[in-house]
Amino acid sequence: MRHATLAGLLLAGTALGTAAAAQTEVSLWYHGAGNRGEAETLDRIVTDFNAAQGDWTIVVESFPQASYNDSVVAAALAGNLPCVIDVDGPVMPNWAWSGYMQPLPIDEARIADFLPGTKGYWDGQLYSIGLWDAAVALVTRESTLETLGLRRPTLDAPWTGEEFMAALEAAQASGEYDYALDLGMAWTGEWYPYAFSPLLQSFGGDIVDRSSYQTAEGALNSDAAIEFGEWWQSLFADGLAPGTSQDPADRDSGFNEGRYAFAWNGNWAATATLAAVEDAVFLPAPDFGNGNIIGAASWQFGVSATCAHPEGAAAFIEFALNDEYLAAFSDTTGLIPATPSAAALTENYREGGALEVFFELSNQQALVRPVSPGYVVAAKVFEKALSDIANGADVADALDAAVDEIDSDIERNGGYGH
Amino acid sequence: MAQISADNHGLRLAVRYLVLILIALIFVFPLVFMMMSSLKPDQQLLADTSSLRAFLPVGDISLDNYRDAFARAPVAIFVMNSVIVTGTTVLLSLFICSLAAFSFVFLRWRGRALLLGIIVATFIIPFETIAIPLLLMVSQLPWIGLDGIEIGWLNTYRVQIIPWIADGLTVFLFVQFFKDLPGELIEASRVEGASWWQIYLKVVMPLSGPVLATAAILKFLIMYNQYLWPLIVVQQESVRPVMVGLGYFFQLNTAWGEVMAYLTVITLPVLAFYLVLQRAFIASIASTGVKG
Numbered sequence: 249m250r251h252a253t254l255a256g257l258l259l260a261g262t263a264l265g266t267a268a269a270a271q272t273e274v275s276l277w278y279h280g281a282g283n284r285g286e287a288e289t290l291d292r293i294v295t296d297f298n299a300a301q302g303d304w305t306i307v308v309e310s311f312p313q314a315s316y317n318d319s320v321v322a323a324a325l326a327g328n329l330p331c332v333i334d335v336d337g338p339v340m341p342n343w344a345w346s347g348y349m350q351p352l353p354i355d356e357a358r359i360a361d362f363l364p365g366t367k368g369y370w371d372g373q374l375y376s377i378g379l380w381d382a383a384v385a386l387v388t389r390e391s392t393l394e395t396l397g398l399r400r401p402t403l404d405a406p407w408t409g410e411e412f413m414a415a416l417e418a419a420q421a422s423g424e425y426d427y428a429l430d431l432g433m434a435w436t437g438e439w440y441p442y443a444f445s446p447l448l449q450s451f452g453g454d455i456v457d458r459s460s461y462q463t464a465e466g467a468l469n470s471d472a473a474i475e476f477g478e479w480w481q482s483l484f485a486d487g488l489a490p491g492t493s494q495d496p497a498d499r500d501s502g503f504n505e506g507r508y509a510f511a512w513n514g515n516w517a518a519t520a521t522l523a524a525v526e527d528a529v530f531l532p533a534p535d536f537g538n539g540n541i542i543g544a545a546s547w548q549f550g551v552s553a554t555c556a557h558p559e560g561a562a563a564f565i566e567f568a569l570n571d572e573y574l575a576a577f578s579d580t581t582g583l584i585p586a587t588p589s590a591a592a593l594t595e596n597y598r599e600g601g602a603l604e605v606f607f608e609l610s611n612q613q614a615l616v617r618p619v620s621p622g623y624v625v626a627a628k629v630f631e632k633a634l635s636d637i638a639n640g641a642d643v644a645d646a647l648d649a650a651v652d653e654i655d656s657d658i659e660r661n662g663g664y665g666h
Numbered sequence: 667m668a669q670i671s672a673d674n675h676g677l678r679l680a681v682r683y684l685v686l687i688l689i690a691l692i693f694v695f696p697l698v699f700m701m702m703s704s705l706k707p708d709q710q711l712l713a714d715t716s717s718l719r720a721f722l723p724v725g726d727i728s729l730d731n732y733r734d735a736f737a738r739a740p741v742a743i744f745v746m747n748s749v750i751v752t753g754t755t756v757l758l759s760l761f762i763c764s765l766a767a768f769s770f771v772f773l774r775w776r777g778r779a780l781l782l783g784i785i786v787a788t789f790i791i792p793f794e795t796i797a798i799p800l801l802l803m804v805s806q807l808p809w810i811g812l813d814g815i816e817i818g819w820l821n822t823y824r825v826q827i828i829p830w831i832a833d834g835l836t837v838f839l840f841v842q843f844f845k846d847l848p849g850e851l852i853e854a855s856r857v858e859g860a861s862w863w864q865i866y867l868k869v870v871m872p873l874s875g876p877v878l879a880t881a882a883i884l885k886f887l888i889m890y891n892q893y894l895w896p897l898i899v900v901q902q903e904s905v906r907p908v909m910v911g912l913g914y915f916f917q918l919n920t921a922w923g924e925v926m927a928y929l930t931v932i933t934l935p936v937l938a939f940y941l942v943l944q945r946a947f948i949a950s951i952a953s954t955g956v957k958g
Contacts, residue, residue, distance in 0.1 A: 322899070
C-alpha cells in the first residue's frame with residue numbers, strides 16, 4: 249500500500265512537472281521596482297495568468313523607473329530585450345521607430361472603451377496599451393476659493409487665462425501664502441513637457457508642428473508660443489511661483505502645509521493631498537484661448553521586436569486588461585483606471601469617489617504629447633527652454649534656439665520616418 | 667621672552683586645531699545628517715532641514731525607515747553584490763596592475779616606455795565614450811561555465827568585474843611607487859639568485875603596503891560607486907549593485923527617510939574599508955605625495 253501511494257505521488261509529481269515544463273517562458277520587464285503596491289498587483293496578475301492557461305509562464309524583472317529606459321535601450325543594443333516591455337506612452341514611437349517594438353497583436357475591439365491616452369499608436373498601428381492613465385489638475389482648497397471669492401471652475405466652464413491670473417494675484421495679495429502657485433519646478437525630466445506643454449498648447453503653440461512632425465518652426469516659436477513664454481516668465485518674475493531652485497521637499501509638502509494656494513499636480517499625489525487637506529479640490533486646467541488641456545499617456549505594455557513568442561506576450565497583455573486588474577492597479581497607485589467599468593470598481597474613481605473628477609479630466613482634456621520618435625529629444629529641449637525662460641532668458645531667443653535644436657535633430661534622423 | 671613664545675605656540679596650535687575641527691565638521695556633517703535623518707519620519711525629516719535639529723537625534727526617533735527600506739528593496743542582496751564585485755575587482759586589480767608595474771619598472775624589454783605611455787594615456791578617455799562598444803563586446807563574449815560554453819556575459823558578476831580589473835591609474839600608482847624603491851634591493855636579490863617572481867612576491871610587495879592601500883581604496887570607491895556600467899549590463903535583481911538599487915527609493919512620492927536609511931546601510935562597507943586601511947593610506951600620501 250505504501251509503495252502504491254509513493255508511486256501515485258511520483259506519477260502525480262511527474263505529471264505536474266510535465267505540465268509546468270510545457271509552459272514556455274515569456275519575459276516581462278517592468279519599470280516599478282521599489283514600488284511595493286505595484287509589484288504586488290503585477291505579481292497577482294502574473295500569478296493568475298500563469299495559472300489560468302498552460303502555454304505561457306510570465307517571468308517578471310523589475311527595474312527602477314529612473315533608469316528603466318536606459319536599461320531597455322542598452323538591452324536593445326545588446327540584443328537582450330525581453331518579450332513584454334513596459335514603455336512610457338510618449339517614448340513608444342521612438343522605440344517602435346528604432347525597431348525595439350513590434351505592433352501589438354490584440355483585438356482592438358477589446359480596447360474600444362479605453363481612455364484615449366492609454367492607447368499607443370505609431371504609424372497607424374497599435375503598439376502599446378496602458379492599464380491606466382494619469383491626469384494633472386489645479387489643486388486648491390475649497391476654503392481658499394471661498395476666502396478669495398473665486399468662482400469654482402468646471403470642465404465645461406474652466407477659468408479663462410484672465411480668471412486664473414486674477415486668482416493667483418488674489419492669493420498673493422492675501423499674504424497668506426509663500427507663493428500663489430506651485431508648478432512643481434523641483435521635478436525635472438518628463439514632468440516639464442508632460443505638465444507644461446499643455447499650457448503652451450492652450451495658448452496656441454506646441455512643441456512641434458504636428459501637421460508634419462518635420463519642424464518645430466511656427467509651433468514652438470510662434471506668436472502664441474512667445475506669448476506663453478512671456479506669461480511663463482512673469483509667473484517667476486512676479487513672485488507668483490517658486491522657480492527652478494525649488495526644494496523637492498517643498499514640492500512634496502508645500503501645498504499640504506498651506507504654503508502654496510494652488511498646486512499644479514498629478515493624480516498620483518492626490519490621495520496624499522486628500523489625507524492631509526480635508527477640503528482639497530481638483531480643478532480643470534485653465535483655458536488660455538485654445539482649450540483647457542492636460543497631458544496624457546502613461547506607462548503601457550507592448551511587445552519587443554525580438555520576442556520569439558509574440559502570441560504569448562499578447563495573451564498576457566490581453567489578460568491584464570480585465571477590469572478587475574485595472575481597478576486593482578488604480579486602487580494601489582491612485583492612477584486612473586483605463587475604462588469606465590473599471591473605474592466603477594475602484595475606491596477613488598467610482599461614482600462619488602474622492603478622485604472621480606480625474607476620470608473626466610483625463611477623458612475630456614487630455615492631449616497626448618507629440619506622437620513622434622523625435623519627441624524624446626524635443627522633450628529635453630523643451631525642458632531646457634522652459635527652465636531658461638523661468639530663469640530670465642530672453643523668451644524669443646530661448647524658443648528660437650529650441651526650435652533650431654529640435655529641427656537639427658529631426659534632420660539628422662531623416663525626419664524620423666514620418 | 668620664552669614665555670611669550672610658548673604662548674604664541676599654544677595659540678597657533680589652538681587656531682590650527684580649531685580650523686581642523688571646522689574642516690572635519692564640514693566633511694562629517696553630511697554623514698551625520700544622513701544618519702540622523704534615517705531615524706526620523708518623513709515629515710519631521712523635512713521640517714528639521716531648516717535647523718540644527720537636522721543633525722541631532724531628536725523628535726520621533728525610530729528604526730522604521732530601516733524596516734521599510736529592507737521591505738522595499740532587497741538591500742542585503744544589493745550590498746552583497748557590491749561587496750563581491752568590489753572586493754574581487756580590488757584584489758585582482760592589485761595583483762594584475764602591480765605585476766604590470768613591476769614589469770615596466772624592473773624588467774628590460776623593448777617598447778615598455780611606449781606601452782606605459784599608452785596605458786597612462788587611457789586616463790583621458792571617459793568611460794562613457796567606450797561604454798556602448800564595450801557593451802556590444804561583452805554581450806557576445808563566450809564563457810566556459812558549468813553548463814558548457816555560453817555566449818554573452820550580461821547579468822553576471824564577471825561582466826561587472828573583469829573589464830575593471832586593469833586600469834591606467836592603478837598601474838601608474840604602482841609604477842611611481844616602485845621607481846622609488848632602492849634599486850640595490852633588486853640587484854642584491856638577483857645576485858642571490860632570486861627569480862623575478864620571487865623578487866615581486868618576497869621583496870617588492872612586502873614593501874608596498876602604502877601603495878597597495880592607496881590603490882585599494884581608490885579602486886574600492888570607483889567600484890562601489892559604479893552606476894552606468896551595471897545599469898546597462900545587468901538586468902536582473904539578483905546581481906544588481908547598490909547604486910542602481912538606489913533608484914528603488916525614488917518613486918513619484920519619494921520616501922526620504924527610507925532613502926537616508928538605505929544610504930546609511932550602503933555607506934557602512936565603505937567606512938569599514940577605509941577605517942581598516944586608513945593608516946596605510948595616510949602613510950602612502952605622506953611618503954609618495956599621492957593624493958586620494
